Amino acid sequence: MPRPREFDEQDVVARATDLFWRRGYHATSTRDLGDELGLSPSSLYRTFGDKHALFLRALDHYRATESAEAREHLLCRGPAPQVLRDWLIRMVGLPEDRTAARGCFVVNTATELGADDPDVDLRTQAAFDVTRGALREVLHRGCREGALRAGLDAAATAEILFTLVLGLRVRARAGHDPAELAEVVDTTVRSLQ
Numbered sequence: 001m002p003r004p005r006e007f008d009e010q011d012v013v014a015r016a017t018d019l020f021w022r023r024g025y026h027a028t029s030t031r032d033l034g035d036e037l038g039l040s041p042s043s044l045y046r047t048f049g050d051k052h053a054l055f056l057r058a059l060d061h062y063r064a065t066e067s068a069e070a071r072e073h074l075l076c077r078g079p080a081p082q083v084l085r086d087w088l089i090r091m092v093g094l095p096e097d098r099t100a101a102r103g104c105f106v107v108n109t110a111t112e113l114g115a116d117d118p119d120v121d122l123r124t125q126a127a128f129d130v131t132r133g134a135l136r137e138v139l140h141r142g143c144r145e146g147a148l149r150a151g152l153d154a155a156a157t158a159e160i161l162f163t164l165v166l167g168l169r170v171r172a173r174a175g176h177d178p179a180e181l182a183e184v185v186d187t188t189v190r191s192l193q
Contacts (some may be wrong), residue, residue, distance in 0.1 A: 012037050019060040021105040024112050025055055028095065031187060046108075052119075059123045062105045069129050074134045080142025081189050084161070088185045089137075092168045103173040107166055134164050138191075148192050164188060 019036045020028055030051050030129055048054040058192055074087045093102070110124040135158035143149035151159075 001018070009162070012039065012047075013057050014029065014065075016054050017061045017105065020055055021062070022057045024086075024108060024141045026112065032155045040042065047177065056119055056120070056123065058108065059106070059120065063127050066104075067106065071130055071134045074131075074138060080138055080145065080147045081193055083138055085185055086168075088161070088165055088189070089164045089182060092172045092181055092185070093185055103169045107169055108173075111170075128162070132158050135161050142192075152192060161188070 015037055016033060019033065023032070030041055030044065030052075031040070033044060033051065033054065037044070039047075044051075044054065048057065071092060073090060074083065076083060091104070093104075106124050106127045109120060110128075113120050115121045135170070136154050139148060139152065139157050139161075141152035143150065143152050143154065164184075168184065171181055172178070
């Protein structure tokens with residue numbers, strides 16, 4: 001008779017997400033997972049199948065928590081320029097103590113694994129689509145309310161902002177000066193008004 005699980009599966013997935021987020025997929029071994037999560041390799045395999053399956057669960061967890069929260073911040077009410085500025089600053093995750101930022105788990109994953117893994121690519125593209133869609137919504141609303149420049153192409157601008165946030169996240173993770181990155185955000189938002 002199998003022993004009952006002595007751990008909370010959702011908690012393990014959340015902690016695995018944090019480990020993968022900090023170290024990346026390739027740099028995280030099954031042993032690292034076992035040590036971090038306090039589970040034997042047999043418990044990991046019995047519960048999750050393998051490292052890749054746990055990684056996919058971690059991506060799903062991140063999208064359901066961090067990505068969903070980021071979308072909610074983007075879609076909050078308020079003047080569109082301020083919402084965009086606050087969202088960009090939050091997404092860049094500018095650390096106040098000048099330590100290197102972790103970046104976004106989805107962006108880090110897309111950078112590390114590219115489109116070579118169809119299961120991972122499906123998840124990263126879905127997360128990116130949600131972000132781009134939310135940006136378009138904010139931009140359309142800002143134009144309707146007169147807070148953003150008349151005639152602004154919301155679809156093209158959403159792509160520019162999405163690309164900007166990806167680049168800013170890489171720069172923040174590389175330890176670039178937070179004041180410089182904040183100035184890039186401010187200049188970009190001003191250009192939309």
